[in-house]
Amino acid sequence: MDAREAYSIKVISEIRLERLGLLYGETRIKDNDYVTTVYLKDKPILEGKISLPKFIGDDLYYVKSEGSSALMRQSLYGEPQKVVELGKVLKYEPHGKGLLILGEDPLTKAEKDAPLVTSKRKYRFDGRGLLRTRTSLYLFDNKLRKVIEGDFDVTDFSTNGKRIVVSTSQPDDDVGLNALYELNLDNGEMKRITEKEGSIVALTMNENGEVAMLGHDRGKLPWAIREVILPEEGKRFVCGNTCGSTVLTDIFDGAKERLIFRGDEILTLGQIGGEVNIYRISDGKTEKLTHGQHVVRLFDYDGESLVYSLTRPDKPSLLVRKDEIYDPNPNFKGAIPEKVASSIEGWGIITGDNPTILFIHGGPHTAYGYSFFIEFQFFAQNGFNVIFANPSGSQGYGEDFARRCVGDWGGRDMQELLQFVQDVKKQYNLTKKIGVTGGSYGGFMTNWIVTQTDVFSAAISERSISNLVSMCGTSDIGFWFNAIESGIEDPWTVESMDKLMKMSPIYHVGKVKTPTMLIHGEEDYRCPIEQAEQFYVALRSRGVEAKLVRYQGDGHEHARKGRPENMIHRLSVKLEWFNAHLK
Incomplete structure (x- = not known):
């Protein structure tokens, strides 16, 4: 399998149960871009850079993204008409007084090129660049006007056509x-509902105006489990070990967290280890609606029918409705990983006594699981064993487990991964060389692990962290995230900087002997490219074999939804590196 073939899959990217039938999107890569075909009752009706299709009355609305975002309206028998054009359209819902739209103002070239003057710590953000405009709430009723704006983001909203609730970053926009x-749409007044602040990742309202949110209200705790919270009723529920999903995949379906609230029923996702299923909350009870070793990605529910998409290790994307399963990739079947007996949950695609690659996930509070990975299948097809696991810090095993790596990155988590590698070797009688790779926190672990052991014959570190001190001042979240994850309050004291440096791979770079490739997006503001530059220059200066690969135009998501040609190149250079050093 070559890298281009690896990305030839199609994925379900939109699901809506409409009065006229099932509306869904299917996304593929075409001509170095992502193209979506929208189907109504299994018949194609639209194609292009399209998202968020839905019917309002008898008209089909959708967002067309070509540079800016245009909200389009099309009658069944008419030509498409542009409703509004913004820099981004993120969500829209009908209201009694017009159309509510969550989005950002468009910027002219002059505005994009102008000097930026800021007094905030969060003045840029990964995937958005410099924050020259903020996410606002608009009302369109023949003309467009902002109803909420400021030097903060409106992160979500929900309405039943009368009442409007919004989540914003006003409590602490920097964090x-x-x-x-x-x-109140009439006078613009905002009345706070939640007493405590936290992370709200999805918001919904039923027909009666009752509100539910997905997230937590415990401040800046990256490892906190997510709950479904009814803030005005004082009720909260956990689905599985955490609500929503943190299980990773590199398919490009663009799935986001979602809540559905109809009548007295709330539907959401819930995660247990590496499995993600749909749960229903009703009458104060939580019920699991789907079952299986898979990861549900998208879903919709109209009070009677439930339709959803899922990913499995052997199948990139499946659309499930009643007892019918639609497979957009009928001729593709991936290898199914086997469970590995170890102290942590982990899996392996074992192709024989071949070289092995350990993959380390990012986060750290995410997880691997029963999802499809383009990259895993690619390396298995090219004669490697692929192994992956969820060490301390991973989400899906309870909050205590997720908290275990805090203040100890590269400690217990690394020992668990090293033991996992030994358990794999023993269980499958593997004798060939072993490599290691990972991104983000997984990139930190890759950098760290080669400073601590020579077990691995080659390493590839992506969007990585090498210096926790400099990252505090260069990352969009580093000034608070690095501090709390390292177990310190103020990263700028001498004592704190000393702890951060000693926890940083760059501090121990003199011990590295492992050939290491560093891959990074030029526009990564989460783990800025200076992190890779430091480690690369240090390795080369000390005579360690190293390569640096930089991708223009890509940010932190370069391996999951970056520029397609870059993603194809990335897999190719990774294969070349591991072929050269492990085979």
Whole structure:
């Protein structure tokens, strides 16, 4: 399998149960871009850079993204008409007074090129660049006007056509803490609903105006489990070990967290280890609606029918409705990983006594699981064993487990991964060389692990961390995230900087002997490219074999939804590196 073939899959990217039938999107890569075909009752009706299709009355609305974002309207028998054009359109819902739209103002070239003057710590953000415009709430009723704006983001909203609730980053925009407010559309007044701030990742309202949110209200705790919270009723529920999903995949479906609230039923996702299923909350009880070793990605529910998409290790994307399963990739079947007996949950695609690659996930509070990975299948097809696991810090095993790596990155988590490698070797009688790779926190672990052991014959570190001190001042979240993850309050004291440096791979770079490739996006603001530059220059200066690969135009998501040609190149250079050093 070559890298281009690896990305030839199609994925379900939109699901809506409409009065006229099932509306869904299918996304593929075409001509170095992502193209979506929208189907209504299994018949194609639209194609292009399209997202968020839905019917309002008898008209089909959708967002067309070509540079800017245009909200389009099309009658069944008419030509498409542009409703509004913004820099981004993120969500829209009908209201009694017009159309509510969550989005950002467009910027002219002059505005994009102008000097940026800021007094905030969060002045840029990964995937958005310099924050020259903020996410606002608009009302369109023949003309467009902002109803909420400021030097903060409106992160979500929900309405039943009368009442409007919004989540914003007003409580602490620098850190990104959210609170929930009710908006009076007549006078613009906002009444705070939630007492405490936290992370609100999805928001919904039923027909009666009752509100539910997905997230937590415990401040800046990256490892906190997510709950479904009814803030005005004082009720909260956990689905599985955490609500929502943190299980990773590199398919490009663009799935986001979602809540559905109809009548007295709330539907959301819930995670247990590496499995993600749909749960229903009703009458104060939580019920699991789907079952299986898979990861549900998208879903919709109209009070009677439930339709959803899922990914499995052997199948990139499946659409499930009643007892019918649609497979957009009928001729593709991936290898199914086997469970590995170890102290942590882990899996392996074992192709024989071949070289082995350990993959380390990012986060650290995410997880591997029963999802499809383009990269895993690619390396298995090219004669490698692929192994992956969820060490301390991973989400899906309870909050205590997720908290275990805090203040100890590269400690217990590394020992668990090293033991996992030994368990794999023993269980499958593997004798060939072993490599290691990972991104983000997984890139930190890759950098760290080669400073601590020579077990691995080659390493590839992506969007990585090498210096926790410099990252505090260069990352969009580093000034608070690095501090709390390292177990310190103020990263700028001498004592704190000393701890951060000793926890940093760059501090121990003199011990590295492993050939190491560093891959990074030029526009990564989460783990800025200076992190790779430091480690690369240090390795080369000390005579260690090293390569640096930089991708223009890509940010932190370069391996999951970056520029397609870059993603194809990335897999190719990774294969070349591991072929050269492991085979």
